[in-house]
Amino acid sequence: MKVVGILMLLAGWFLVLAAIVLFSAPPLRGAFILAGMAVEVLGLALAFRSHLIPREEKR
């Protein structure tokens, strides 16, 4: 899950880069950049969840 979270962060960033290069119309570009950010937020959520401490390891 850690790896998937990190990969999703990267994937979101690549979406943002692609939006800059591929779209010139501001609304479309903005929408794709927001979509990229949304993917990053999902990746971040996954990364946080994967770092929660298992119950048996709490001391």
Added chain:
Amino acid sequence: MPVPRLTEATTVACIFFIFLVPLAATGLALMNVGLGRSRSAGHMMMASLSALAVAGIAYFVCGFAWQGVIGGPGHSLNLSGKSWNWIAAEPFFFRKLSFEGSVATLAALFQIFCVGLAALIPLGSGADRWRLRASCLSTGLLAGWTYPLFAHWVWGGGWLAQLGVNYGIGRGFLDVGGAGTVQVMGGLSALAVAWILGPRRGKYSADGMAPAIPGHNAVLVLFGCMLALVGWFGLNSAGAILFTGGEASGAALIAINTMLAASASALTAAFITKVRFGKPDASLTANGWVGGLVASSASCAFVSPAESVVIGSIAGTIIIFSVEWFELRMEVDDPGGSISVHAVAGIWGLLALGVFGQFQRPVLNVAGDLPSAMNGIAAGQWLAQLIGVATLLGFVLPLTYCANRLLNRFYPFRVSVEGERQGMDLHELGAGAYPEFITHTDEFLPR
């Protein structure tokens, strides 16, 4: 690209502002010490000093070469006919600098302090359990590679700064005093370090409780806040001159905005903690103060004082809930509050520039000139700021996390269980910071 020039008066003022920056580092170091345990206080101060030293050397060796300055040589990629400048190509060891007061010389001087400041931030999240040598290795990585790369994109004429020129997105990503380049960079490193180290022993119990481990010296923490304020005046004013083409006369507005953002943030934090817990919390108020300073860094030259108060108030509110969310919900043990104060408040500051930024004076763009056609409200500036934040979260965080994890594999970051119980001072340095407070049993043995 032409290299920007400064007048003599602006150069003198800029040097004065840069000399204030180490006070910000001193303030942060004192805060980290005060928010940690007493048995690790000396170790934290030693780690802070070591981080500053390692960061300075690493930046001198290769950091500046990869960061570069506006108008300097760099490597570019060509994507659909546009140049994406992604890394500088200066020689190592400051070899091309002539030290005659040029912008490049001042930028190198400024950055050598900034990179030290960024390196201190992760120490707060790794307090009481991060080994000294491991923290030095991690600092070398930050100062020699991660920081210069992102700083080049923002302050060295890289692709984020070129967004306005190449794609018409506002004026490109703007960050006056390093809210992103220094603070968020350090804050995300702090998150990576906290993930890798795990929480201090006793922080999270099996029954789901997370008892507070209070800092050992509120006086140090609050004194650190006051020192940080002076350092931030220098940080924001020098950044505005070097990276946005500001004049020395603009420093008054910058200082007012910096002060107001910190004040509003600290008062908001004190008010919220008073309402929620019955009494204002000193450490959270201190976190609010520094969070306000951090949030002011991105936009201090381009907003009005009233807008700074709004930015600071929102920063103070975000920090209080963010500290709680990280500690209780996400189980991230961050004794210094570094992640909330530097990463979260820094991101808010960057976005606030896109929301509130008004460009009454020309902004230095990557071509090195001051285009009058680019004054007024910037269309799409919020998008440029959003792209910068997306880069920090989507590129800098994974890079920092993976690099530190790799380091941790070869040289484990975390101190042994026995070392943590004993305290970092005794375990790693062989002497405590407050030796007179310790009762040595051998002193009471019959002789």
